[in-house]
Amino acid sequence: MTTSTSPQFDFNIRIDRRGTASKKWQPSEQADIVPMWVADMDIPAPPAVRAALEQMATNGLLGYGAVTDDLVQAFLSWCERHYGWTPDPDWLVWVPGVVPAMHVATEAWLDRTEGLATQTPVYPPIYHMGRVRQRPMQWLDDHSGLMSPASLPDQLAGDLKSDTRALILCNPQNPSGQIYTRAELEAIAAVAAERDLLIISDEIWADLILDADCRHIPFASLGPAAAERSITLLAPSKTFNIAGLCCAVAIIPDASLRARFQQQAQGLLPDMNYAGLQAARAAYSEGGPWLDALRDHLRGNLERVETWLRDFPTVGYQRPRATYVVWLDMRQALPADPVDAFLRAGVALSDGADFGAPGFVRLNIGCPQAQLETALQRMGQALGG
């Protein structure tokens, strides 16, 4: 198994989050339940981030924040180092979250009657985007429940409805952890050009690719034509476990689309969170070594899940190439109500139904090994092991 405690960072330290106003832990505070659901890790943020926040708290000055050159430079050099892509600084629009930015992007691009498409199963706020925005929504699915990125280009070319004008791409994909190849992204870009689609590319998981030989490919890095019809959404929130600080960035190369996005955001998106800006600058400037060590820890946890799965061959599984979530097909192993069965055994998981795939569950492995061990042992009991 991969070593999970680097000399510098200890990812196995256990911190009691009960009573800390945590969305993940609060529902199970009164019961013996291990929460393994929402995409929030039980791992403290990098030391550099914590130092920046401590300094902020010591100053005690918590007014409105500004995006500084330091933050922009740190972010651009992160993009260059990690994705081999350097966006123009003029393209960046800092936003308080990826999901709100997706809503703004939708309204900035579509006419009243036009709609969106996405590949399912997918992260619930994307899955439910049509209902929330009161627009037509097309769910593209190969009906395996396991998500096959390779099937998307053909589905787009063959099945797209005439009122679909934007595609929300989730890459790396949540909940499956799959990644689109360059050839698949190019095929998607070709359909987008032919059908005049906007690509809203949610790349929030870009930094959590676990496959050693794989590098994130931003959709907009394919070339100028793809870039001009894209809005790329990136954030330090999943990477550095700082989702509560609400900081993200929309990268919009086309100037008129960017102006429409900014116009649409006025009065709807709040000002940037000051703590989020401080944390993002520290994370992008100094968080690289911590992230490398974190990925090793997550690989170790994933190996542990795979060993555990050998005892439960009826549980369907496709190895995630990225993210810290594992997507499990329980339709054979626990056909009745897997989420409830696992909850009764003392583990809270995300329900596949919320992602458009009933019968599946999503397990968050972003935690100390001992916590994962307890969860797997309890899940094994629910499975009759």
Ligand SMILES: Cc1ncc(COP(=O)(O)O)c(C=O)c1O
């Ligand atoms: C694919 C995806 N997009 C967006 C988000 C949330 O982004 P934000 O909190 O910045 O709105 C998540 C959180 O898990 C996610 O998995």
